[in-house]
Amino acid sequence: MLMVLAAGILLPGVGCSWRKKVMPKQAAADTRPEPRLKKSPYTINGKRYRPMGMAEALQYREVGEASIYEGGNTIGALGERLRYGARYAAHRTLPLPCTVRITSISTGKSCLVRVNDRGPFHRRRIIDISPAVARAIGFHQWGVHQVEVEVVSVGDGPNQRKKD
Numbered sequence: 001m002l003m004v005l006a007a008g009i010l011l012p013g014v015g016c017s018w019r020k021k022v023m024p025k026q027a028a029a030d031t032r033p034e035p036r037l038k039k040s041p042y043t044i045n046g047k048r049y050r051p052m053g054m055a056e057a058l059q060y061r062e063v064g065e066a067s068i069y070e071g072g073n074t075i076g077a078l079g080e081r082l083r084y085g086a087r088y089a090a091h092r093t094l095p096l097p098c099t100v101r102i103t104s105i106s107t108g109k110s111c112l113v114r115v116n117d118r119g120p121f122h123r124r125r126i127i128d129i130s131p132a133v134a135r136a137i138g139f140h141q142w143g144v145h146q147v148e149v150e151v152v153s154v155g156d157g158p159n160q161r162k163k164d
Contacts, residue, residue: 037095037155038077044121051093054154060094064126066102066147068134069119076117087111087136090119090128091149098154102129105146107138112152 039051052060069090076082077096089100094115103110113133120128127149131140139145 037097039095042118044118047121049092049118051095054095057095057098057151057154060151061148062126063105063146063148065124065144066127066129066134066149067120067122067125067144068131068140069128070131080116082117082130085132086130087113087132088117088130089113089115089133090117091115091126092118092121094151095154097156099152100127101150101152102127102133102137103148103150104137104139105148109137111136 037054039053041048041050043049070084074082076088076090082088089102091100094100096118097114097116100113100115101110102113111133113129115127117128120126125144127147129147134140134145137147
């Protein structure tokens with residue numbers, strides 16, 4: 001019996017299943033889930049549109065014309081009801097849904113808007129916005145206005161643009 005005890009003292013931890021193995025800490029991997037996005041290609045009036053992927057969309061920033069559109073009480077491309085008075089927008093190639101910051105070039109006012117529909121299908125316009133968004137940034141009197149559009153997040157989860 002003395003021999004067994006001596007062997008246990010000389011070789012501590014051998015065959016001991018009750019000891020926890022300590023693993024070295026590893027760098028945390030990016031575990032954000034890929035959001036469910038509507039990004040399949042589509043055709044309107046004979047023209048084919050191919051929506052952006054998530055990485056490309058998170059880098060999107062453009063200045064151009066915005067137009068006001070009435071989507072009130074209709075159904076958008078995501079199957080959501082476009083309620084009158086709500087803040088929503090339509091874009092040809094951004095993945096749906098996503099959130100953008102729309103800033104008026106002339107007034108400097110901006111607001112966050114959920115993009116949940118497709119359009120505008122006019123070659124000079126970059127985005128269609130609801131009347132509520134137009135009022136919020138100060139150009140509801142005009143039908144077309146110069147704006148800057150910048151993607152803030154893609155999908156409904158945590159996939160946000162990195163701070164510049």
